Amino acid sequence: MGQFADDVSRIHDLLSKVLKPTPLQHSQYLSDLHQAEIWLKREDLTPVRSYKVRGAYAFIHEALAADPDCPLFVCSSAGNHAQGFAYACRHFGKPGVVFMPLTTPQQKILKTKSFGAPLVDIKLIGDGFDDANKAAMEYCAANNGMMVPPFDHPTIILGQATVGKEILEQTPAGLEWDRLILPVGGGGLSAGITKYFAEEGLKTEFSLVEPENAPSLYKSLEARNRLRLDRVDNFVDGAAVAQIGAENFKQLSKFTPEDVILAPTDGVCSTMIDMLNIEGIVLEPAGALAIDALNRLPMDQVKGKKIVCVVSGGNFDFERLPEVKERALKFSGLKKYYVIQLPQRPGALKDFLSLLGPEDDIARFEYLKKSARNFGSVLLGIETKRPENFQTLHDSFDRSDIRWEDITDNEAIANFVI
Known part of the structure; x- marks a missing residue:
């Protein structure tokens, strides 16, 4: 055991007087889904719902x-x-x-x-x-x-590294971890755990996960230099950091860009909804990063492997739930938005409704303007049960006299009209 590991043990002894170890839980649902043995280190269950x-x-x-x-x-x-x-x-x-x-x-x-x-x-x-x-x-x-810095200090890193010590102490006898998946914001957690495992002489592989729109570690590893991002998206607020910590990058610089997974915001939302509906676990966006990464790793790095996902936080504001659900539906291919032009004649709306399939549901219908004497523009939101239903709907649109455009992935238009 090296000096860092000794210091982690000392800090862990201090913490044990005020904090109980968080559970290391086997997830049967995720294990079955990914044909692997998936465990969750539940840092969302600390008194403050994060590590x-x-x-x-x-x-x-x-x-x-x-x-x-x-x-x-x-x-x-x-x-x-x-x-x-x-x-x-x-x-x-x-x-x-x-x-x-x-x-x-x-x-x-x-x-x-x-x-x-x-x-x-x-x-x-x-x-x-x-x-x-x-x-x-x-x-x-x-x-x-x-x-008191949030991540960029040796003592902060020691404190976060106690998560790694607990994982090893809670590991069932005879089980060896193939991979740990760690969320990354400022880098304190990932720097601490990876250094602790290294000093313990473990050969566990690591995957580091950042929000796609706040890739400070990924960009720094690409440049082989600690960079500051000009802009970050704050949706994954617990991990939206413009620059990885200096102390943390000293440890994390040994990794490569290929070790970093960039999680799309809508995909993270889909994971949050999935875990809430199926497992009853409330996660904030940053807390879902490690679980979401299971969907993005190559299959040979997941299937049949023993993996720990560190669930970093569960401080979710339920006022955000409608937006999270909306993003999750779009990511899953179950919701799309269109701008359509309906002919200005009696029966046009009835004809349009006949084009919908039995599993298609109108979630939004709003006249934008009467764009011409003979046509009116409509913002249309459709939810369905299966993604393939949209191709059938598109074919029906094409056979009709409706002019239409799918704006679901057109960020400029969607942000303006939705």
Whole structure:
């Protein structure tokens, strides 16, 4: 065992006084679906519903051990680190200030208030993590506080690495893992677990999963240099980071772009709905990344293998559920949007309805404008039971006198009219 593994054990002993180990659960559903042996490390079942409490608690404990009179702790977060930070501040009886983006789901804001009351204040600023992080650092410097980073610090990495220690302690006797699938945002979790497994001398393969629209690790590995993305999509808010952590990239730079899976947002939504409907597990988008990756790995890396997916968080705001369901249906090929032109004559609508199949359902029907004397434009949303039904519908459209265009994947038009 190396020094890093020794330090992880020490931090884990500290955490064990306030946190129970999260379960390592076998998933029969996912195992049957992928013809493999799939286990889930349920970090969504910590008191703050994510693994982030591990790093925050470890950091504040070590800071107070060095300076018991530290007057103020500060952090920036898209939500999960904030909750872990608030939980730790309240445990140690120390005041804290959290900076969160204005786009943070309300559920995460309310839970942060609950965990930190009455010691932790919340300030909402900016459109994403990087805006909030800049404001937090400026506030910290002006108020003689101590910044508790969300991922880019050796002690934070040690705290997150305790997930890996628990996985090994919970592994059934005689079972050896072929692969661990780890979500990546700032990289603290993946850096910690991969380094811990390496020091333990394990040959387990790793797959690292990022949101398709926030690929900071992937792009950095491609360039062989830590890059900052010009733009990220904040939908997968728990992993939408413009730049991988410097400390974390030191460890993760040994991987290649081929080791990173980029998960499409709509696919992640489909996985969230699947796990909710079938397994009864509530996941936030970042929490679904590792499970979603099972659908994107080559079959020879999954079939017949023993795999752990780290489920990183379950802080889901159910006000987002309609959008998640909508994205999931489109990704599964069960919902499409069209702009059609109906002739302006009696019976045209009735004729149109006769084109629909028995499994087709109109989810939206909205006149956009009367585009010409003889035609009117309609925004049409159709849901169906099987993706192949849409080809039958398209054939029916073509045989009719309807002019139509599928705008489902036309982002510019869809964002404007839907």
